[in-house]
Amino acid sequence: MVEVLRSPAMPTKKPVQSEGTLNLRGIPRDTIYRLKMAAAAEHRTVKDLILELVEAKFQDLEKKGLLPKGRKDG
Numbered sequence: 001m002v003e004v005l006r007s008p009a010m011p012t013k014k015p016v017q018s019e020g021t022l023n024l025r026g027i028p029r030d031t032i033y034r035l036k037m038a039a040a041a042e043h044r045t046v047k048d049l050i051l052e053l054v055e056a057k058f059q060d061l062e063k064k065g066l067l068p069k070g071r072k073d074g
Contacts, residue, residue: 035049
């Protein structure tokens with residue numbers, strides 16, 4: 001029988017969080033431009049900026065009791 005030795009320092013695999021795709025239509029060009037400029041001003045991607053804004057809105061709605069508390073993975 002072969003025994004596998006694990007060092008306590010070996011990292012364990014985290015479960016992969018599933019991702020999806022969201023396509024938005026009908027966004028005014030000025031809004032898209034401002035979004036890109038805001039992301040660039042903070043040296044971030046548009047995706048990261050949108051995720052931060054959406055998460056902040058979720059937390060606000062959760063505090064008001066209008067949205068169920070989300071899972072805290074990570």
